[in-house]
Amino acid sequence: MERLITIIGGGLAGLSLGIALRRRGNPVTLHEAGTYPRHRVCGEFISGASEGTFDSLGISDLFHDARRHVSTAWFFRRRRVLAAQLPAGLGISRFTLDQRLSVKFRELGGVLRERSRLKPEGEHGVIWCAGRTPTRGRWIGLKCHVSQLDLQADLEMHLASNGYVGLCRVEEDKVNVCGLFRLDSKLSGKGAQTLERYMRAGGLDGLAARVFAANVDLESFLGVAGFRLGCPPERKGIAALGDAWGMIPPFTGNGMSMAFESATIAAEPVSAWQTGRETWETTLSRLRRALSTRFARRMFWARVMHPFLTTDAGQAFFTVVSRSGLLPFKSCFHALR
Numbered sequence: 001m002e003r004l005i006t007i008i009g010g011g012l013a014g015l016s017l018g019i020a021l022r023r024r025g026n027p028v029t030l031h032e033a034g035t036y037p038r039h040r041v042c043g044e045f046i047s048g049a050s051e052g053t054f055d056s057l058g059i060s061d062l063f064h065d066a067r068r069h070v071s072t073a074w075f076f077r078r079r080r081v082l083a084a085q086l087p088a089g090l091g092i093s094r095f096t097l098d099q100r101l102s103v104k105f106r107e108l109g110g111v112l113r114e115r116s117r118l119k120p121e122g123e124h125g126v127i128w129c130a131g132r133t134p135t136r137g138r139w140i141g142l143k144c145h146v147s148q149l150d151l152q153a154d155l156e157m158h159l160a161s162n163g164y165v166g167l168c169r170v171e172e173d174k175v176n177v178c179g180l181f182r183l184d185s186k187l188s189g190k191g192a193q194t195l196e197r198y199m200r201a202g203g204l205d206g207l208a209a210r211v212f213a214a215n216v217d218l219e220s221f222l223g224v225a226g227f228r229l230g231c232p233p234e235r236k237g238i239a240a241l242g243d244a245w246g247m248i249p250p251f252t253g254n255g256m257s258m259a260f261e262s263a264t265i266a267a268e269p270v271s272a273w274q275t276g277r278e279t280w281e282t283t284l285s286r287l288r289r290a291l292s293t294r295f296a297r298r299m300f301w302a303r304v305m306h307p308f309l310t311t312d313a314g315q316a317f318f319t320v321v322s323r324s325g326l327l328p329f330k331s332c333f334h335a336l337r
Helices: 012-023 051-057 094-107 193-201 205-212 255-274 280-305 312-323 329-335
Strands: 005-008 028-032 067-076 079-091 111-114 126-128 139-147 155-160 163-169 174-182 215-227
Touching: 005 012, 012 028, 012 051, 012 094, 012 255, 028 094, 051 255, 067 163, 067 312, 079 312, 094 111, 139 193, 155 193, 155 312, 174 193, 193 205, 193 215, 255 280
Parallel strands: 005 028, 005 126, 028 111, 067 155
Antiparallel strands: 067 079, 139 174, 139 215, 155 163, 163 174
């Protein structure tokens, strides 16, 4: 008799792993604290995950209408300092994608319990995919969708004195506006006003005026405060995937990609435990080693590059080398893959 896997967290990693396991015929119950569809603070730009990753999970069909993004433009306040071509990326909202994943999981016979909160206690067969629990971290993420907004590239990145903001088009006429800022309680406002305040406080008055002159979907606004980037300490007996394993700085476009790749990595060792071929301890060891092997280099270079985008000295250096044509953009992108 196959053992039951319990997944806590119905985001990209949890749902994708659930789908992969159900395609193998393995029993899965997934607990999600919220309901579908719902918005998530996310750049909604996928860079790094290959078609092979989606195929192996059985979810390639869910991206049929995703935007294909191939160009980027970077701005220091109002000045464009870099224009470049991207390796192919995808733009799709979490509102749409998570809903599609949840439907597919259920269609495959997975048990999905919405409005269900569980805490991982180290039991065998429990996988934590519920993202990063807010801590005393110094970052805040803010997002909203905007329509009737023209972009100068498929992906725009704007450097602020207190962080940075990314814009990319998702489905229909929607543009996802997502920012990472240093947390400042004095900038709190009502709804999307908070995002505008952070943008203006960071010197992005022109961008703020441009965004909020367009059609802002106020219901799409969301914020997550007090989190930290990087990998938390491992917890005994607990398997963690996606942001629960490690949160990469969002400028890389790797957050969504790593969630899908994590699910691909986890499917085989978890299935081996379910069918009694391995112990839970062996499964945890294999999984943690594989995640580290796949993502350690990516996390290292993201950690090295992040200060160049979030400090005055780093931004000044980035601007100079970008405008002089000395920035090895393709090499930097390759280091994050």
